[in-house]
Amino acid sequence: MVTMRDVAERANVSIATVSFVINGTKPVAPATRARIEAAIEELDYRRNVVARALASSRTRILALLHPDFEARPNATVIQFVMSAAHGARERGYDLVLWPVNDDEQMSHLLAGGLVDGALLMEVQIHDSRVDRLVASRVPFALIGRTDNDDLPYVDIDFATTIDQAVDHLRAFGHERVALVTQRTKAAPGNEPGRIMRAEAAYLDTMAALGRPPAVITVEGTSAGGREAARTLHEDFPDATAVILLNEGASAGLVKGARALGRAVPGDLSIISASTTRELGEMIEPSLTVMAAPAAQLGRLAADALIDQLEGVQDAPPHLLIPCTLVPGQSVGPAPVRP
Amino acid sequence: MVTMRDVAERANVSIATVSFVINGTKPVAPATRARIEAAIEELDYRRNVVARALASSRTRILALLHPDFEARPNATVIQFVMSAAHGARERGYDLVLWPVNDDEQMSHLLAGGLVDGALLMEVQIHDSRVDRLVASRVPFALIGRTDNDDLPYVDIDFATTIDQAVDHLRAFGHERVALVTQRTKAAPGNEPGRIMRAEAAYLDTMAALGRPPAVITVEGTSAGGREAARTLHEDFPDATAVILLNEGASAGLVKGARALGRAVPGDLSIISASTTRELGEMIEPSLTVMAAPAAQLGRLAADALIDQLEGVQDAPPHLLIPCTLVPGQSVGPAPVRP
DNA sequence: CTGAAAGCGCTTACAG
DNA sequence: CTGAAAGCGCTTACAG
Numbered sequence: 205m206v207t208m209r210d211v212a213e214r215a216n217v218s219i220a221t222v223s224f225v226i227n228g229t230k231p232v233a234p235a236t237r238a239r240i241e242a243a244i245e246e247l248d249y250r251r252n253v254v255a256r257a258l259a260s261s262r263t264r265i266l267a268l269l270h271p272d273f274e275a276r277p278n279a280t281v282i283q284f285v286m287s288a289a290h291g292a293r294e295r296g297y298d299l300v301l302w303p304v305n306d307d308e309q310m311s312h313l314l315a316g317g318l319v320d321g322a323l324l325m326e327v328q329i330h331d332s333r334v335d336r337l338v339a340s341r342v343p344f345a346l347i348g349r350t351d352n353d354d355l356p357y358v359d360i361d362f363a364t365t366i367d368q369a370v371d372h373l374r375a376f377g378h379e380r381v382a383l384v385t386q387r388t389k390a391a392p393g394n395e396p397g398r399i400m401r402a403e404a405a406y407l408d409t410m411a412a413l414g415r416p417p418a419v420i421t422v423e424g425t426s427a428g429g430r431e432a433a434r435t436l437h438e439d440f441p442d443a444t445a446v447i448l449l450n451e452g453a454s455a456g457l458v459k460g461a462r463a464l465g466r467a468v469p470g471d472l473s474i475i476s477a478s479t480t481r482e483l484g485e486m487i488e489p490s491l492t493v494m495a496a497p498a499a500q501l502g503r504l505a506a507d508a509l510i511d512q513l514e515g516v517q518d519a520p521p522h523l524l525i526p527c528t529l530v531p532g533q534s535v536g537p538a539p540v541r542p
Numbered sequence: 543m544v545t546m547r548d549v550a551e552r553a554n555v556s557i558a559t560v561s562f563v564i565n566g567t568k569p570v571a572p573a574t575r576a577r578i579e580a581a582i583e584e585l586d587y588r589r590n591v592v593a594r595a596l597a598s599s600r601t602r603i604l605a606l607l608h609p610d611f612e613a614r615p616n617a618t619v620i621q622f623v624m625s626a627a628h629g630a631r632e633r634g635y636d637l638v639l640w641p642v643n644d645d646e647q648m649s650h651l652l653a654g655g656l657v658d659g660a661l662l663m664e665v666q667i668h669d670s671r672v673d674r675l676v677a678s679r680v681p682f683a684l685i686g687r688t689d690n691d692d693l694p695y696v697d698i699d700f701a702t703t704i705d706q707a708v709d710h711l712r713a714f715g716h717e718r719v720a721l722v723t724q725r726t727k728a729a730p731g732n733e734p735g736r737i738m739r740a741e742a743a744y745l746d747t748m749a750a751l752g753r754p755p756a757v758i759t760v761e762g763t764s765a766g767g768r769e770a771a772r773t774l775h776e777d778f779p780d781a782t783a784v785i786l787l788n789e790g791a792s793a794g795l796v797k798g799a800r801a802l803g804r805a806v807p808g809d810l811s812i813i814s815a816s817t818t819r820e821l822g823e824m825i826e827p828s829l830t831v832m833a834a835p836a837a838q839l840g841r842l843a844a845d846a847l848i849d850q851l852e853g854v855q856d857a858p859p860h861l862l863i864p865c866t867l868v869p870g871q872s873v874g875p876a877p878v879r880p
Numbered sequence: 881c882t883g884a885a886a887g888c889g890c891t892t893a894c895a896g
Numbered sequence: 897c898t899g900a901a902a903g904c905g906c907t908t909a910c911a912g
Contacts, residue, residue: 205655207889218899223891233897250653254595255889258904263592265638272628282620289639290610298656300603300636301627315588317543317905318636426823455824485764486793486824545905556883561907571881593905596888655889 206249215243226251263320265298266509269310270325272303279480280498287502295510307336314340321509323347328390329397345509348397356520358505360478364526365494366405369447369475372529377538378445378473382418384432386450402449418443422453429456437464444538445473455487469536477527484532492535494527501525544587553581564589601658603636604847607648608663610641617818618836625840633848645674652678659847661685666728667735683847686735694858696843698816700736702864703832704743707785707813710867715876716783716811720756722770724788740787756781760791767794775802782876783811793825807874815865822870830873832865839863
């Protein structure tokens with residue numbers, strides 16, 4: 205292995221000077237610099253990142269803390285993860301994946317000193333992992349928000365997303381719009397923030413319009429989607445449009461509605477929010493979706509965290525990005541009331 | 543920060559002895575051990591992984607080298623990545639994500655000394671990245687195979703997968719089975735191994751059955767799927783079943799076949815191979831799929847690499863896992879010839 | 881069974 | 897602008 209010492213010897217300088225040119229930390233005379241650069245080139249020297257990390261007490265490694273995604277693969281997750289890794293890499297940082305099952309394990313990992321900062325996914329309104337994170341004194345950014353808006357976060361702007369979805373449906377004449385959300389294992393009132401915030405935004409919008417809300421909560425599966433179709437049909441027969449906040453139930457909802465004799469979009473219009481274009485195309489009729497800004501969020505999260513680490517920044521980042529409407533064939537004019 | 547020195551002082555031993563009990567590298571007297579363990583507990587000491595890495599010249603970090611997945615999110619990818627990270631973590635290793643665009647960048651990263659080993663995804667038959675990897679002298683395992691079967695790899699067993707798909711279709715009376723693969727940017731003859739091997743397995747099977755093969759190559763999009771439906775209809779009108787090796791084209795193929803007046807599975811049976819159960823459920827009629835063993839492969843890859851690193855192992859790992867048949871509603875009896 | 885000490889390959893005040 | 901040296905927090909022969 206070629207070390208900094210080898211380079212220094214070949215260039216006839218001290219290792220300190222080599223360090224200065226590699227890191228640009230101090231001015232070095234052009235001639236000296238040239239000799240050093242030549243030596244680096246000739247020896248094909250590459251600085252050892254572990255030694256650097258120990259000496260500088262900065263590892264330039266970021267952790268992505270996430271629950272176990274193996275069970276329910278989600279296309280937006282991979283986009284988020286990959287763009288975060290990509291954004292980090294472009295700024296000279298590495299991203300390690302830390303599947304964390306419990307808070308204890310998380311604290312242990314954080315205390316090991318491997319990472320300079322952490323990104324936490326799937327944040328809930330009350331989240332003990334966030335408390336641990338704060339206690340660990342490792343800088344971080346949340347993907348999603350707790351009820352403490354002062355912490356650094358990036359998140360989907362659900363209020364704007366729901367508003368736009370409702371506006372889109374109202375432009376087609378829909379007056380009664382239902383919301384289908386996802387059941388989770390979380391305690392009531394402590395669902396993932398995305399569900400609670402989207403629901404709150406929906407209720408606000410309905411209230412502003414003077415319409416009674418219709419919220420249906422089902423599993424994130426095809427069976428859940430079918431259940432939603434039945435509930436909609438029986439309990440809210442006058443709803444002519446649905447906003448889904450439940451990717452996994454999308455296909456089931458369409459199938460279920462049809463099985464009940466309701467054409468899509470003839471009798472029922474559907475928007476699937478916070479999902480991918482690909483999902484929309486996968487279904488017949490192609491779904492109108494609000495595409496989640498997963499790739500953007502991944503990069504923003506990495507950038508926000510790195511800005512914090514490098515002191516490029518004053519206030520903790522609070523970034524909200526709405527989903528993007530991608531029209532498909534699942535939204536049509538509201539049927540005329542009989 | 544609590545260091546090993548703090549623990550040593552409190553327990554009245556040298557730091558070497560602390561290291562011995564933490565790592566279990568040398569026998570330590572029970573009483574001494576107890577004092578040290580108590581000190582660790584009381585100080586809430588956690589060994590600094592960076593210092594350990596520098597001193598032991600083992601970082602216990604693995605790299606996952608992969609092309610840019612942001613563009614085309616694929617559900618099997620996230621399963622693979624997460625299970626690899628999970629498997630690594632369980633054995634005390636961390637997994638960093640390295641999106642690599644070019645060989646040069648890959649070599650640079652590898653030379654930094656951050657990782658003990660690497661996993662390379664999306665391996666092609668002739669793959670210059672593999673040459674770089676070999677040259678870097680960093681231990682590795684491939685996800686997929688090159689034409690050099692001696693290198694360590696884990697891969698999907700396409701031969702078995704295709705055989706099982708054909709068997710399944712033949713049990714329903716299908717005699718003429720087409721294969722739809724995916725067009726890539728790779729040079730002809732150098733497509734990702736999965737495509738070439740699946741095609742080879744298909745051709746072998748057809749030859750063994752004495753049937754003329756029908757291979758259609760299209761983009762991995764809905765449009766590609768529609769194109770495949772047209773080509774099938776026009777060029778291979780007697781094919782009554784299709785095996786897809788093109789996840790993105792699945793929905794388009796179904797839509798396209800219908801648009802041409804061919805019912806699924808009434809007139810055309812479809813199996814989508816090397817994809818997810820979730821994809822199958824997302825389509826109407828639900829697709830019969832051969833689910834890719836992504837989670838298994840992720841864990842196996844991590845384990846195989848770690849086994850190599852820890853010398854648990856003699857021969858380089860060569861692991862092949864077939865996909866799993868998950869029946870849906872897209873396969874039915876072959877239509878009777880007119 | 882335990883300790884003193886060298887060393888891993890860098891960075892960073894400090895001095896000149 | 898450059899260098900000598902301490903130090904980052906561990907591991908690991910080596911000696912006893």
